[in-house]
Amino acid sequence: MNPVTAHNKVCNLEDFSDPELRRIIRDVLAVEAARRGDSFPAGCEYRKHWEVAMAVRALAAGGALRQDAELLGVGAGNEPTLFYLTRFVRRVFATDLYLAGGEWEESASAPMLTDPGRFYSAPWHERRLVVQHMDALDLHYEDASFDGAFSSSSLEHFGGLAEVRQALAEMHRVLKPGGILSLSTEYRLAGPPPGIPGVLLFDRREIIEELGLADSERWIALDELSTDVSTATRATTLPYPETGADVRDHVARHGGLYFERLEWSRYPHLVLRDGLSAWTSVHVALRKR
Numbered sequence: 531m532n533p534v535t536a537h538n539k540v541c542n543l544e545d546f547s548d549p550e551l552r553r554i555i556r557d558v559l560a561v562e563a564a565r566r567g568d569s570f571p572a573g574c575e576y577r578k579h580w581e582v583a584m585a586v587r588a589l590a591a592g593g594a595l596r597q598d599a600e601l602l603g604v605g606a607g608n609e610p611t612l613f614y615l616t617r618f619v620r621r622v623f624a625t626d627l628y629l630a631g632g633e634w635e636e637s638a639s640a641p642m643l644t645d646p647g648r649f650y651s652a653p654w655h656e657r658r659l660v661v662q663h664m665d666a667l668d669l670h671y672e673d674a675s676f677d678g679a680f681s682s683s684s685l686e687h688f689g690g691l692a693e694v695r696q697a698l699a700e701m702h703r704v705l706k707p708g709g710i711l712s713l714s715t716e717y718r719l720a721g722p723p724p725g726i727p728g729v730l731l732f733d734r735r736e737i738i739e740e741l742g743l744a745d746s747e748r749w750i751a752l753d754e755l756s757t758d759v760s761t762a763t764r765a766t767t768l769p770y771p772e773t774g775a776d777v778r779d780h781v782a783r784h785g786g787l788y789f790e791r792l793e794w795s796r797y798p799h800l801v802l803r804d805g806l807s808a809w810t811s812v813h814v815a816l817r818k819r
């Protein structure tokens with residue numbers, strides 16, 4: 531069930547023991563691997579690390595990690611994916627509302643525009659990263675510009691389903707035919723739609739119908755969606771208020787370094803609950819026809 535060899539799947543605790551995913555997490559988060567030792571990520575399983583690794587794995591499987599390739603990160607903040615991918619491709623474009631300030635200041639950090647290196651500690655190619663302030667709903671690129679695109683933990687914050695559709699249409703437009711799209715967003719395990727305030731939580735039907743999987747005229751899914759969630763994964767459920775306090779504490783100590791030097795109160799950090807709502811991450815991987 532829900533094999534980690536799949537690309538279209540919900541995050542499960544068991545995924546962190548998969549040799550390939552483990553290798554990617556350790557490679558992208560090399561500083562964390564050095565700090566935590568040989569067992570990492572065992573004992574500190576974190577769904578945002580899973581999202582990054584799933585994006586890298588899908589882009590690699592889809593053939594988008596080549597020295598002549600150009601990749602696009604949408605709502606990309608300062609995530610490590612941006613930096614890590616510069617090792618494998620010609621250029622990575624990072625886009626987010628970097629100048630907007632406000633609630634996203636710690637991920638869409640303005641210094642990404644001038645000094646991105648402060649947000650990643652492992653090796654990367656600084657001449658291959660282009661950082662631009664840009665709305666995901668209005669990408670300023672020509673049609674068919676990119677070999678791959680990725681967007682993690684972002685779609686659910688763009689507004690309603692109309693904005694999600696617009697962002698998906700934009701990502702489709704700027705991908706080359708055959709280009710790969712990796713999306714990570716929230717999978718609703720419990721609670722009513724549309725989610726919690728400011729965050730869409732998608733159920734299986736919405737993932738299939740809204741995130742391109744059912745749109746076979748425009749996309750080819752890398753594989754079939756599995757939404758199985760193991761008992762061990764469900765047992766990891768943490769209260770959202772507690773995880774929110776962890777994040778505020780981390781930001782106060784380290785600023786926008788959201789993926790490194792993490793010391794969450796409890797691990798695994800995979801399933802969150804707020805009132806009636808519970809959710810974890812889901813990854814969708816598509817190829818543009």
Ligand SMILES: C[S@@+](CC[C@H](N)C(=O)[O-])C[C@H]1O[C@@H](n2cnc3c(N)ncnc32)[C@H](O)[C@@H]1O
Pocket residue numbers: 578604605606607608609625626627634637638664665666667681682683684685687688788
């Ligand atoms: C939870 S953060 C995730 C950031 C990053 N992808 C990561 O995984 O750390 C959500 C991001 O979505 C961005 N965002 C929200 N609305 C956006 C829009 N209309 N266009 C581009 N980015 C947007 C925010 O600025 C923020 O950086």
